Amino acid sequence: MKLLRVCMKHRSVGFVDIPEKYRLLGGRALTSSIICDEVDPKCHPLGPNNKLVFAPGLVTGTVAPSSGRLSVGGKSPLTGTIKESNAGGIPAQMLARLGIKAIIVEDQPDDDEMYILKIDASGAELLPAGDLAGKGMYEFNSLVRDRYGKGTGIIAIGPAGEMKLLNAGISCNDMENGPGRYAGRGGLGAVMGSKGLKAIIVIEDEKRRVPIANKELFDKGRKKLTDALTSHDVTSNALTNYGTAVLINIMNEAGGLPTRNFSAGRFEGAAKISGEAINETTGKRGGVGKTGHPCHPGCVIRCSNVWAKPDGSYHVAPIEYESDWALGANCGIDDLDVIAELNYICNDTGLDTIEAGCTLAVAMEAGLAEFGDGQKAIELLREVGKGTPLGRILGNGTEFTAKAFGVTRCPTVKGQSMPAYEPRAVKGIGVTYATTTMGADHTAGYTIAPEILKVGGDVDPATTEKAELARAFQATTVFIDTAGYCLFIAFAILDIPEGFEGMVETVNGVLGTNWTTDDVTRLGLEWLKREREFNEAAGFTKADDRLPEFMRYEELPPHNTVWDVPDEILDAVHDYEVEDKAERAG
Amino acid sequence: MKIELHLYATLRQYEPEGHQGVLEIEDGTTVEDLLVTMGVPLEQAKLVYVNGRRVNLDYTFKDGDRVGIFPPVAGG
Ligand code: SF4
Numbered sequence: 312m313k314l315l316r317v318c319m320k321h322r323s324v325g326f327v328d329i330p331e332k333y334r335l336l337g338g339r340a341l342t343s344s345i346i347c348d349e350v351d352p353k354c355h356p357l358g359p360n361n362k363l364v365f366a367p368g369l370v371t372g373t374v375a376p377s378s379g380r381l382s383v384g385g386k387s388p389l390t391g392t393i394k395e396s397n398a399g400g401i402p403a404q405m406l407a408r409l410g411i412k413a414i415i416v417e418d419q420p421d422d423d424e425m426y427i428l429k430i431d432a433s434g435a436e437l438l439p440a441g442d443l444a445g446k447g448m449y450e451f452n453s454l455v456r457d458r459y460g461k462g463t464g465i466i467a468i469g470p471a472g473e474m475k476l477l478n479a480g481i482s483c484n485d486m487e488n489g490p491g492r493y494a495g496r497g498g499l500g501a502v503m504g505s506k507g508l509k510a511i512i513v514i515e516d517e518k519r520r521v522p523i524a525n526k527e528l529f530d531k532g533r534k535k536l537t538d539a540l541t542s543h544d545v546t547s548n549a550l551t552n553y554g555t556a557v558l559i560n561i562m563n564e565a566g567g568l569p570t571r572n573f574s575a576g577r578f579e580g581a582a583k584i585s586g587e588a589i590n591e592t593t594g595k596r597g598g599v600g601k602t603g604h605p606c607h608p609g610c611v612i613r614c615s616n617v618w619a620k621p622d623g624s625y626h627v628a629p630i631e632y633e634s635d636w637a638l639g640a641n642c643g644i645d646d647l648d649v650i651a652e653l654n655y656i657c658n659d660t661g662l663d664t665i666e667a668g669c670t671l672a673v674a675m676e677a678g679l680a681e682f683g684d685g686q687k688a689i690e691l692l693r694e695v696g697k698g699t700p701l702g703r704i705l706g707n708g709t710e711f712t713a714k715a716f717g718v719t720r721c722p723t724v725k726g727q728s729m730p731a732y733e734p735r736a737v738k739g740i741g742v743t744y745a746t747t748t749m750g751a752d753h754t755a756g757y758t759i760a761p762e763i764l765k766v767g768g769d770v771d772p773a774t775t776e777k778a779e780l781a782r783a784f785q786a787t788t789v790f791i792d793t794a795g796y797c798l799f800i801a802f803a804i805l806d807i808p809e810g811f812e813g814m815v816e817t818v819n820g821v822l823g824t825n826w827t828t829d830d831v832t833r834l835g836l837e838w839l840k841r842e843r844e845f846n847e848a849a850g851f852t853k854a855d856d857r858l859p860e861f862m863r864y865e866e867l868p869p870h871n872t873v874w875d876v877p878d879e880i881l882d883a884v885h886d887y888e889v890e891d892k893a894e895r896a897g
Numbered sequence: 898m899k900i901e902l903h904l905y906a907t908l909r910q911y912e913p914e915g916h917q918g919v920l921e922i923e924d925g926t927t928v929e930d931l932l933v934t935m936g937v938p939l940e941q942a943k944l945v946y947v948n949g950r951r952v953n954l955d956y957t958f959k960d961g962d963r964v965g966i967f968p969p970v971a972g973g
Binding site: 543544548549552553554555556557558560561564565566586631632633736753754759763765766771773798869870 | 903905906907909943944946948949950951963965967968969970971972973
């Protein structure tokens with residue numbers, strides 16, 4: 312395996328050997344380590360000194376199930392912190408099989424040209440983007456397929472990234488060449504745009520394999536993990552049939568579905584936008600719509616879907632829970648076809664759906680549209696791709712828009728908008744939002760599993776003592792993100808110990824290591840610590856590990872609770888010294 | 898007394914016929930009683946929410962309760 316270094320200033324590319332210190336790293340631990348080693352934490356995220364790193368996970372490209380993830384890392388222009396954003400789709404597996412452990416994109420061109428990095432078995436080259444520059448993602452992907460062939464892997468930015476807007480994500484194409492698998496969060500698309508890189512195109516013109524140090528152990532682990540995924544109710548049934556949007560009804564029942572810009576925990580239109588409704592409508596409409604869709608080859612969970620228009624033709628893929636909620640309940644919109652159109656605009660323009668939905672909700676609060684007015688929401692979101700002044704405000708995300716219009720109910724942490732779980736109703740996820748290295752992010756430590764779903768434990772969402780829970784989830788998550796597994800394997804392996812072992816064995820099989828399940832937390836914490844240090848050097852302190860003030864004084868119906876987790880609990884999450892002392896004393 | 902009842906995902910097939918969200922039940926009915934009456938396999942009713950809080954099978958309903966019952970589900 313090699314590292315591919317790409318210098319955008321000199322337009323040079325070069326393959327280098329993997330330094331020993333990176334040999335056992337992949338995915339998130341690798342992108343974050345490279346950023347920590349090579350990027351000045353104080354640099355401007357859109358300036359020449361930031362870098363953008365792409366890394367498939369450790370087992371990505373092998374036949375391990377649901378493992379085709381790509382980590383993208385850099386200093387985030389949205390949050391100012393270190394960032395790892397992670398996506399499925401087809402390119403990660405192809406990169407891994409071509410022997411690329413990471414791509415490091417450095418510096419910026421002196422001109423305003425956009426470029427394309429083309430990678431195949433014979434090497435890599437930078438080409439002028441030419442007429443492909445400025446294109447929306449749907450047209451871009453189909454032009455690339457016409458020119459480079461079916462099955463080409465595409466990692467690219469839409470107009471939002473080219474305009475360096477803070478809510479620009481990075482798209483990976485799915486198996487049907489749709490652009491809907493996004494490394495969306497944190498504005499890394501703007502970093503890519505600032506480097507003049509429109510896309511990375513991956514052509515697997517020669518079948519190669521990811522090297523596996525201990526095939527027998529790998530196979531044993533793979534089987535254990537696959538058995539866990541195919542036997543656990545959630546990963547073999549619920550996610551496959553209803554997709555992630557099955558959460559709409561449950562978060563609504565739990566009173567934790569943020570509604571109309573985080574002003575209520577229940578949405579009267581929830582049933583109409585639920586996973587059940589997606590499943591039912593998809594069945595009725597027929598055509599190209601489907602549920603149980605895999606975002607890359609080898610996913611056994613298949614949580615993805617394709618949403619069809621009323622006439623059965625393609626509209627968008629996927630409509631997943633976070634997007635459905637952000638563009639739906641959070642904007643007071645209860646029409647799946649409107650949500651699908653908003654999702655399509657996000658995918659085409661190159662925007663993160665969570666941030667876009669929270670931005671629209673803030674805009675609605677500011678009076679730019681009524682809550683629930685889908686047509687007006689569509690018009691507003693279309694402004695972003697046009698690059699109008701209003702479009703640029705909205706394209707810069709929730710906090711920027713809240714400032715522009717004087718809205719104080721701004722649901723962000725470190726500048727990044729919250730996802731689809733109300734922290735006043737579910738305290739542990741609020742602890743995660745406040746304390747992750749990433750800004751408000753549910754995937755960084757998904758305590759919803761035990762707090763709401765009775766998966767991986769059974770914890771009361773209303774209690775505030777959640778420091779250990781949040782720490783444990785954050786640490787395990789870093790390991791899963793590093794291995795290259797989809798986070799959704801967690802639902803099965805948190806409940807089935809053999810599945811957890813199997814996951815670790817696949818990693819050991821690839822690397823030749825002897826890590827145990829205990830090492831998962833240890834390594835996860837070590838890697839997290841590195842990310843924390845970057846943030847500290849960038850100027851972040853405990854005072855940034857807090858939720859927005861309005862949540863402390865505005866009661867959220869139906870539970871009518873405020874955010875009341877004491878700061879000491881938040882500070883204990885990453886107080887490793889306290890941990891060390893307790894360990895020595897104990 | 899009356900409760901507002903919703904069955905979700907794969908459990909929807911067990912909804913009592915003609916049921917429009919509101920269900921008349923006897924005083925003292927527990928979650929388990931209700932599940933048995935509707936023919937829902939107990940192990941399938943993994944999550945029972947009443948008025949936004951998770952309850953166990955031995956919970957006794959009160960008039961006006963809002964009840965949501967789910968099989969094992971997750972998302973993200
Ligand atoms: S579970 Fe869903 S998101 Fe994860 S790899 Fe499979 S299809 Fe993609």
